[in-house]
Amino acid sequence: MAKSNSKVSRLGTKSTNREEEFSATSSVLGKKMVEFPAIKNPPVAGPARVISVVNQKGGVGKTTTTINLGAALAELGRRVLLIDFDSQASMTTGLGIKPLQIKEQYGSIWYLLNDSSANISEFILKSNVPGLDFIRGHKDLAAADAAFVSELAKEHKLRKLLEPVLDEYDDILIDCSPSLGTLTINALTASDGVLIPMECEYFAVLGLGLVRETIDKVRTNTNPQLQIDGILATMFERKTAHSREVLELIYKEFPDDLLDTIIARTVRFSESTVKGEPITTYASSSTGAVSYRRLARELIYRGGAK
Numbered sequence: 001m002a003k004s005n006s007k008v009s010r011l012g013t014k015s016t017n018r019e020e021e022f023s024a025t026s027s028v029l030g031k032k033m034v035e036f037p038a039i040k041n042p043p044v045a046g047p048a049r050v051i052s053v054v055n056q057k058g059g060v061g062k063t064t065t066t067i068n069l070g071a072a073l074a075e076l077g078r079r080v081l082l083i084d085f086d087s088q089a090s091m092t093t094g095l096g097i098k099p100l101q102i103k104e105q106y107g108s109i110w111y112l113l114n115d116s117s118a119n120i121s122e123f124i125l126k127s128n129v130p131g132l133d134f135i136r137g138h139k140d141l142a143a144a145d146a147a148f149v150s151e152l153a154k155e156h157k158l159r160k161l162l163e164p165v166l167d168e169y170d171d172i173l174i175d176c177s178p179s180l181g182t183l184t185i186n187a188l189t190a191s192d193g194v195l196i197p198m199e200c201e202y203f204a205v206l207g208l209g210l211v212r213e214t215i216d217k218v219r220t221n222t223n224p225q226l227q228i229d230g231i232l233a234t235m236f237e238r239k240t241a242h243s244r245e246v247l248e249l250i251y252k253e254f255p256d257d258l259l260d261t262i263i264a265r266t267v268r269f270s271e272s273t274v275k276g277e278p279i280t281t282y283a284s285s286s287t288g289a290v291s292y293r294r295l296a297r298e299l300i301y302r303g304g305a306k
């Protein structure tokens with residue numbers, strides 16, 4: 001048979017030779033690769049499951065994960081709402097909204113937090129992916145710590161404002177800011193679960209302790225039901241021993257929380273951000289898209305998503 005430039009991976013999707021190859025925790029750790037079942041059933045009925053995507057470190061893949069996990073869940077027929085809860089509003093731009101359009105406070109999650117008479121349904125925008133909606137961010141979210149300091153029940157503000165739309169969605173994902181301040185506490189108080197993207201770098205492992213302390217604090221004070229849906233290894237580099245060592249270290253410390261799906265480092269993510277669309281539509285058969293689809297199936301399988 002003639003040699004071709006592209007090959008079919010174990011997952012049955014085409015990838016070019018330039019692409020980072022698909023890896024999973026199980027295969028990297030020398031175990032049999034786990035297979036997650038195809039999703040045939042509709043989501044469980046009832047209110048949306050709310051998931052915060054959290055890590056106090058910036059640049060670890062929170063926003064990328066929120067957008068692409070959301071898009072992958074929508075592809076599976078889930079009704080998904082994304083909330084941009086970061087003052088940098090990179091999720092909003094990553095979904096194709098131009099910087100000029102996000103200058104207005106009105107229309108943003110920040111406005112909703114400050115005006116309890118505003119109607120959340122009017123603030124929901126449609127992305128280019130059917131079933132994937134979002135509420136945009138605003139730079140003034142950065143003022144939340146100071147603005148809410150003396151408010152009663154300030155930790156419950158987001159939970160309260162999401163209540164009217166919980167029945168309209170299956171999954172709601174909150175893209176958190178790189179801090180563990182008022183906004184992230186609000187997100188965790190509003191959530192059923194938390195997903196922690198973690199760059200495969202040694203120092204990132206040290207930071208995990210802080211995230212877990214915050215989760216414990218929220219469980220004690222505002223949300224005893226909060227679950228850890230998983231730690232997602234991101235920016236994985238198959239060819240470096242360092243990435244594998246970090247993965248082994250996380251697995252040793254958190255064997256139950258480390259997800260099998262790994263997101264490899266690939267330039268495709270930055271490209272899709274510039275395009276203002278998820279990688280699942282920008283480069284549908286790329287390793288990155290395949291990995292986020294697998295993450296969606298893994299989370300549904302584990303009960304971390306509907």
Ligand SMILES: Nc1ncnc2c1ncn2[C@@H]1O[C@H](COP(=O)(O)OP(=O)(O)O)[C@@H](O)[C@H]1O
Binds near residue numbers: 061178
């Ligand atoms: N797996 C990946 N490989 C390569 N680049 C990535 C990957 N995930 C995200 N990026 C890029 O890294 C930068 C930071 O990612 P982002 O999702 O914005 O992180 P965070 O929200 O944690 O700050 C962005 O430019 C994004 O396109």
Ligand SMILES: [Mg+2]
Binds near residue numbers: 059063176
């Ligand atoms: Mg971000």
